[in-house]
Amino acid sequence: MLELTILGCHSATPIENKHTSSQLLEAEGNLFLIDCGEGTQMQLRKANAKFARIQHIFISHLHGDHFYGLIGLISTFRLLGRAKPLHIYGPRGIKEIITIQLKMAKSWTDYPLYFHELSSLKSETIYEDEVVSVSTLPLDHRVYTNGFLFTIKSINRKINIEAIKGIDLEPHHYKQLQQGLSIELSDGTIRENKKLTFDPKPIKKYAYCSDTAYNKKLIPMIMGADLLYHEATFLEKHADLAKKTKHSTALQAAKIAKAANVKKLVLGHFSNRYPNKEDFVCEASQAFDSIFLSEDLKTFLI
């Protein structure tokens, strides 16, 4: 299962019922947190998230509306008696910011806390396990910023029907082959897994792109994604502001979605100047069909 819960989708400053950027991605039982604006830990509670299951947090950039809630969450994990390691991925500098605060408070975590500081301007794979890989999507913003591409791999290898023809397989061999194991036939012969199966293919892709100016370089990197979250801080009537602040308009987000042939586009990171969020859908619909609006605590099945 791949499920995205929007914890906050507003830009600039958190106000009542309008939280800044944070998302929770559940991938086959693992929870990944993406960005962590102020108040994220309260939003996680509202979403009934299991805190202990979050082991990896990805921070796009060091503007406050994307990470001011991180230090509080790290502290809360300690108070909750966390033992599992926590991994933080974010721009160079994030370790110093967090560490100095733990030091001043004399509140070092009891659990292992690892920082993976990012500085590359090219896409790189920063996390991988059997189910998920995460790579960076370099974005064009006022400070060093990455989006993140989550690729959920098929857990099972696919059996090569042609290759197993004529082999006398027992029922349990099928499961072993799917799991990547080599098998032992009843006559004692060992048959190598890779000769009888295909590599698992990526089956789902989720791309998170916030914050960024209109950026065509993204297109090949997110091609065919099942879901694209793209920031739409502004409407076209404020395209000058978008350009100046290195943000995108709803129309620009839709053009990226169209060019990358993604299946669904979710708009977010809205400026609080717009009372009617439907205007974002109207504008984006000029360039793309399958458009959804972020809402705090809304969930999308991918």
Next chain:
Amino acid sequence: MLELTILGCHSATPIENKHTSSQLLEAEGNLFLIDCGEGTQMQLRKANAKFARIQHIFISHLHGDHFYGLIGLISTFRLLGRAKPLHIYGPRGIKEIITIQLKMAKSWTDYPLYFHELSSLKSETIYEDEVVSVSTLPLDHRVYTNGFLFTIKSINRKINIEAIKGIDLEPHHYKQLQQGLSIELSDGTIRENKKLTFDPKPIKKYAYCSDTAYNKKLIPMIMGADLLYHEATFLEKHADLAKKTKHSTALQAAKIAKAANVKKLVLGHFSNRYPNKEDFVCEASQAFDSIFLSEDLKTFLI
């Protein structure tokens, strides 16, 4: 007018409807913010506070539940186009924590931002104007911590009835004397203000004491305060935990209030382990009469 609004009064971690420490004190039109836990800016909005009127923020100590909302508030002031200076009073180290985050975000404030770092172990006056003076109350906690004593002075000097006997005062002279001005009599004689008036006496005192172990040294410093906010993280049944973590029980807070002969005691900084807050009142009533419970967004007229 002296009015206290509790923005958050819970210890440890913020959860829905339970915010960590922050208070807004309105003194003759000036707004002072005391501590600033995560989400304080959202609580300020709920309290309809005028952000621009906050010019002085006092941070007791560098545990997260007392200051993790500060960086967000400083950033929001910038986004709101603030021009007025902002003064932050807090333990040594607070400047570095805030500065590094502004630097990484390339988000220096446009408004003047001053840090007044505290390190004295003795009470000292850290702010004073015509109406208010603020002095530190050294507390006994796991890290360097100060409470704050707000003394609201009488704005007007008191005329010395004996001293003005036999002086031919015009009606406008009384106002001038109250304002601290020397006066010119109709015959051209100048009469010095200080010889005709008494110094304005302190008329209201508010003492904020969080976080601290039971600490008798506080008593003379807060003697006769109109309102004492004293932390009561625990009940007596957890007195061992209070001692270990350098916090107070409700009974200990009441004993301090009684010994200092304060007029009212407001309890706060509650541990989330206690579902029924009335238990704090019951316990504290053994030692003191005039007891009130903090609640988020509750206001006390002093």
